[in-house]
Amino acid sequence: MKVKILGSAGSYQSPSRQCSSYLVIIDGISFLLDAGNGSFGNLLKVHDPFDIGAVFLSHRHHDHLADIISLYHYLKFVPNGEVRRDKIPLFASRITHDFLSNFAAGSIFDIFERRVVAAGELNTIEGVEVGFGGVNHVDGSLSISLKAQSGETLFYSGDSAYSSDLAASIPGGSTLITESTYLIRKEGSGKAIHMDAMEVAQLCNDAKVSGVIVTHVAHPNDPDVVGDLVRQSYTGYVEVARDLDIFQIDSDKIVRLTSISGEGI
Ligand SMILES: [Zn+2]
Ligand SMILES: [Zn+2]
Numbered sequence: 001m002k003v004k005i006l007g008s009a010g011s012y013q014s015p016s017r018q019c020s021s022y023l024v025i026i027d028g029i030s031f032l033l034d035a036g037n038g039s040f041g042n043l044l045k046v047h048d049p050f051d052i053g054a055v056f057l058s059h060r061h062h063d064h065l066a067d068i069i070s071l072y073h074y075l076k077f078v079p080n081g082e083v084r085r086d087k088i089p090l091f092a093s094r095i096t097h098d099f100l101s102n103f104a105a106g107s108i109f110d111i112f113e114r115r116v117v118a119a120g121e122l123n124t125i126e127g128v129e130v131g132f133g134g135v136n137h138v139d140g141s142l143s144i145s146l147k148a149q150s151g152e153t154l155f156y157s158g159d160s161a162y163s164s165d166l167a168a169s170i171p172g173g174s175t176l177i178t179e180s181t182y183l184i185r186k187e188g189s190g191k192a193i194h195m196d197a198m199e200v201a202q203l204c205n206d207a208k209v210s211g212v213i214v215t216h217v218a219h220p221n222d223p224d225v226v227g228d229l230v231r232q233s234y235t236g237y238v239e240v241a242r243d244l245d246i247f248q249i250d251s252d253k254i255v256r257l258t259s260i261s262g263e264g265i
Helices: 041-047 068-077 094-103 164-168 197-207 223-233
Strands: 002-007 020-025 029-033 055-056 086-094 112-116 120-123 128-134 142-147 153-156 175-179 211-215 237-238 245-251 256-258
Touching: 002 041, 002 112, 002 211, 020 094, 041 068, 086 094, 094 112, 175 197, 197 211, 197 223, 211 223, 223 237, 237 256
Parallel strands: 029 055, 055 086, 086 112, 153 175, 175 211, 211 237
Antiparallel strands: 002 020, 002 245, 020 029, 120 128, 128 142, 142 153, 245 256
């Protein structure tokens, strides 16, 4: 299982990072998790957009779905020497799909197949088990888990606050991709819908994950400082996502294969 980071910024772009998007390749099938604003340019750098087997949108915020429009335009209007015969299944909650239909004026469903899913659902795509769970964010937000036939499981929380329910929903031994929007979240700033570094560490310990890729760090917070804070309280593999990083996920470790962004934050 490989993960290509197409967007690692939190909530809005930074000078050198685009918004949330992750390409996961399992047994030759490519799954796109989220398509935040700016991420499509990174997709073009590392992968053929025609080779996407399924799309998953965790929730309706623009930093997770805006570039689905760019992907749609590319697939519809760039010939690329091939014509897709099958629609690409696009999995999201009903609330996210309703938002997307308005946002895209309904036009994208000649390329994408509308697949409405809810927390607790399981699907199988080309032998990969795909699960959806509830998280603590805006209405209709879902976590997405991908389990390869070889047993490795990748769990993507999307945006979420910490909760013991979230931890309980993560299969032990998974590799986690999760957000740390904050270094340290301020108390009293309203209902929590995001995590900070200590909450990420708590989530990793509670869920007994084998490792974590920390992402969605909001500029100007420094992703490396967030990673160091997580490592203070969690002893598994901790990697910090930067745009265009490629990770190999094995059942017991995360290996950074390449980092070509060469940037600070
Ligand atoms: Zn977000
Ligand atoms: Zn969000």
